[in-house]
Amino acid sequence: MANANKMTKMKNTSRTLYxxxxxxxxxxxxxxYHLKACFTVDKKVANIDDTLTFTNCSDYDGSPTQSEHWxxxxxxxxxxxxIGPLKHTFNSKGNFxxxxxxxxxxxxxxxxxxITIQ
Numbered sequence: 001m002a003n004a005n006k007m008t009k010m011k012n013t014s015r016t017l018y019x020x021x022x023x024x025x026x027x028x029x030x031x032x033y034h035l036k037a038c039f040t041v042d043k044k045v046a047n048i049d050d051t052l053t054f055t056n057c058s059d060y061d062g063s064p065t066q067s068e069h070w071x072x073x074x075x076x077x078x079x080x081x082x083i084g085p086l087k088h089t090f091n092s093k094g095n096f097x098x099x100x101x102x103x104x105x106x107x108x109x110x111x112x113x114x115i116t117i118q
Contacts, residue, residue: 033063069101
Protein backbone atom coordinates (compact mmCIF):
# COMPACT_ATOMS: atom_id res chain seq x y z
CA MET A 1 0.00 0.00 0.00
CA ALA A 2 2.86 2.39 0.80
CA ASN A 3 4.37 1.80 -2.64
CA ALA A 4 1.04 2.60 -4.30
CA ASN A 5 0.85 5.94 -2.45
CA LYS A 6 4.42 6.77 -3.49
CA MET A 7 3.62 5.97 -7.12
CA THR A 8 0.48 8.14 -7.01
CA LYS A 9 2.45 11.05 -5.52
CA MET A 10 5.17 10.64 -8.17
CA LYS A 11 2.57 10.65 -10.96
CA ASN A 12 0.92 13.76 -9.53
CA THR A 13 4.30 15.47 -9.18
CA SER A 14 5.21 14.54 -12.75
CA ARG A 15 1.90 15.85 -14.06
CA THR A 16 2.34 19.09 -12.14
CA LEU A 17 5.88 19.46 -13.46
CA TYR A 18 4.79 18.83 -17.07
CA UNK A 19 1.92 21.29 -16.70
CA UNK A 20 4.27 23.90 -15.25
CA UNK A 21 6.75 23.48 -18.13
CA UNK A 22 3.90 23.60 -20.67
CA UNK A 23 2.54 26.83 -19.20
CA UNK A 24 5.98 28.45 -19.11
CA UNK A 25 6.59 27.57 -22.76
CA UNK A 26 3.12 28.74 -23.75
CA UNK A 27 3.42 32.11 -22.04
CA UNK A 28 6.96 32.67 -23.33
CA UNK A 29 5.87 31.96 -26.88
CA UNK A 30 3.07 34.52 -26.53
CA UNK A 31 5.61 37.26 -25.94
CA UNK A 32 7.51 36.62 -29.17
CA TYR A 33 6.82 39.01 -31.97
CA HIS A 34 7.03 38.14 -35.64
CA LEU A 35 9.29 40.87 -36.96
CA LYS A 36 9.81 41.51 -40.67
CA ALA A 37 12.70 43.79 -41.66
CA CYS A 38 12.20 46.18 -44.55
CA PHE A 39 13.88 49.35 -45.78
CA THR A 40 13.83 51.59 -48.82
CA VAL A 41 16.49 53.92 -50.18
CA ASP A 42 15.89 56.96 -52.36
CA LYS A 43 18.72 56.06 -54.81
CA LYS A 44 20.20 52.62 -55.48
CA VAL A 45 22.74 54.18 -57.85
CA ALA A 46 24.40 57.39 -56.69
CA ASN A 47 27.56 59.45 -56.97
CA ILE A 48 30.34 59.79 -54.41
CA ASP A 49 29.31 62.15 -51.59
CA ASP A 50 25.60 62.05 -52.50
CA THR A 51 23.46 61.88 -49.39
CA LEU A 52 21.20 58.84 -49.50
CA THR A 53 18.04 58.54 -47.42
CA PHE A 54 17.22 55.14 -45.92
CA THR A 55 13.71 54.61 -44.56
CA ASN A 56 12.83 51.76 -42.21
CA CYS A 57 9.51 50.22 -43.31
CA SER A 58 9.79 47.18 -41.01
CA ASP A 59 6.83 45.46 -39.40
CA TYR A 60 7.50 45.22 -35.66
CA ASP A 61 4.28 43.27 -35.00
CA GLY A 62 3.39 45.42 -31.98
CA SER A 63 6.76 44.98 -30.28
CA PRO A 64 7.41 47.70 -27.69
CA THR A 65 11.07 47.90 -28.74
CA GLN A 66 11.66 49.19 -32.24
CA SER A 67 15.43 49.17 -32.41
CA GLU A 68 17.27 49.26 -35.73
CA HIS A 69 20.80 48.15 -36.45
CA TRP A 70 22.24 49.50 -39.69
CA UNK A 71 25.39 47.96 -41.15
CA UNK A 72 26.99 49.75 -44.10
CA UNK A 73 29.68 48.02 -46.17
CA UNK A 74 31.92 51.09 -45.77
CA UNK A 75 32.38 50.22 -42.08
CA UNK A 76 29.65 52.42 -40.63
CA UNK A 77 27.45 50.80 -37.98
CA UNK A 78 24.48 52.65 -36.45
CA UNK A 79 22.26 51.38 -33.62
CA UNK A 80 19.18 53.46 -32.81
CA UNK A 81 15.45 53.44 -32.20
CA UNK A 82 13.19 53.76 -35.24
CA ILE A 83 13.10 57.56 -35.26
CA GLY A 84 12.58 58.30 -38.93
CA PRO A 85 14.71 58.29 -42.08
CA LEU A 86 18.47 57.83 -41.82
CA LYS A 87 20.88 59.75 -44.05
CA HIS A 88 24.21 58.26 -45.14
CA THR A 89 26.99 59.28 -47.54
CA PHE A 90 29.48 56.98 -49.26
CA ASN A 91 32.93 58.48 -49.90
CA SER A 92 34.26 56.04 -52.52
CA LYS A 93 33.13 54.21 -55.65
CA GLY A 94 31.91 50.64 -55.58
CA ASN A 95 29.07 48.33 -54.69
CA PHE A 96 28.15 48.52 -51.02
CA UNK A 97 25.87 46.19 -49.10
CA UNK A 98 23.55 47.80 -46.60
CA UNK A 99 21.87 45.65 -43.97
CA UNK A 100 19.09 46.59 -41.58
CA UNK A 101 18.65 44.31 -38.60
CA UNK A 102 15.71 44.62 -36.23
CA UNK A 103 14.87 42.89 -32.97
CA UNK A 104 17.28 40.65 -31.13
CA UNK A 105 19.24 37.47 -31.66
CA UNK A 106 16.30 35.17 -30.83
CA UNK A 107 13.52 37.05 -32.51
CA UNK A 108 14.99 39.31 -35.14
CA UNK A 109 15.04 39.73 -38.88
CA UNK A 110 17.21 41.52 -41.40
CA UNK A 111 17.16 42.80 -44.96
CA UNK A 112 20.18 43.44 -47.17
CA UNK A 113 20.40 45.48 -50.37
CA UNK A 114 23.24 46.67 -52.59
CA ILE A 115 23.96 50.32 -53.39
CA THR A 116 26.18 51.29 -56.33
CA ILE A 117 28.33 54.39 -55.97
CA GLN A 118 29.91 55.72 -59.19
